[in-house]
Amino acid sequence: MIKIKYIQLEYILLVFINCIMFNKLRFLYCGDTAITVEIGSEITTEINSKVIALYEYLKESKIKGINEVMPTYCSITIFYDPIECDLIGLKMDIENKFQNIKNKTSNMKDVIDIPVIYGGKYGPDLERVAKYNKLTKEDVIKIHSMETYLVYMIGFTPGFPYLGGMNSKISTPRLNVPRKRILSGAVGIAGNQTGIYPLESPGGWNIIGQTPMELFKPNSNSPVLITPGNYVRFKPIEEKVYIEFKNKKGA
Numbered sequence: 001m002i003k004i005k006y007i008q009l010e011y012i013l014l015v016f017i018n019c020i021m022f023n024k025l026r027f028l029y030c031g032d033t034a035i036t037v038e039i040g041s042e043i044t045t046e047i048n049s050k051v052i053a054l055y056e057y058l059k060e061s062k063i064k065g066i067n068e069v070m071p072t073y074c075s076i077t078i079f080y081d082p083i084e085c086d087l088i089g090l091k092m093d094i095e096n097k098f099q100n101i102k103n104k105t106s107n108m109k110d111v112i113d114i115p116v117i118y119g120g121k122y123g124p125d126l127e128r129v130a131k132y133n134k135l136t137k138e139d140v141i142k143i144h145s146m147e148t149y150l151v152y153m154i155g156f157t158p159g160f161p162y163l164g165g166m167n168s169k170i171s172t173p174r175l176n177v178p179r180k181r182i183l184s185g186a187v188g189i190a191g192n193q194t195g196i197y198p199l200e201s202p203g204g205w206n207i208i209g210q211t212p213m214e215l216f217k218p219n220s221n222s223p224v225l226i227t228p229g230n231y232v233r234f235k236p237i238e239e240k241v242y243i244e245f246k247n248k249k250g251a
Contacts (some may be wrong), residue, residue, distance in 0.1 A: 125206035
């Protein structure tokens, strides 16, 4: 009973401290086992670079009581054990760390090349994207594969990378009726974003190509190939190369 009352008192004190002290970061409580640290409210590389820096710090620090850290576009959610974790100390630690990274800018590192076969049966919506933007299919491929994309976050399904930096010239709305089945490895466009389906699933993105690479290996020590803060480049390949890659992977 004493321990429970102490936790309740600590929670009230945290709310008070949040109001008077932490006027640069927003700390949002998600029940009594998680807290979200909101760094900004817009999707920008500047804000996301700070998210990733704080995410890497928390991941490497191995702070007692933290069970999981989940970065998003503009924030981080920290899942913790309320008995083990000193939440007041954690918040102060985060605030101090943020002072060191608040002027941080994104540095390109860990660029991952993703081979993609575009169009045809592998990219049934390539023509739709081209027509919507008054381009040729070749133009769409060129524009899509010439950029280097920042991985803002992982979401939707395990290993699904949300990529930033796509040229607005190929921006295309989602499908009016989502597909019930999209194959793993499908490369898609939705609005101003592009991404890769790591698992077979339903989805409403415009599928413009397919990669033979596996993005999610649940039995591996590192099951997710692409992580927040990585960069991705798409490399167009011919069907022969795609088939060879698939055969080699299955050998």
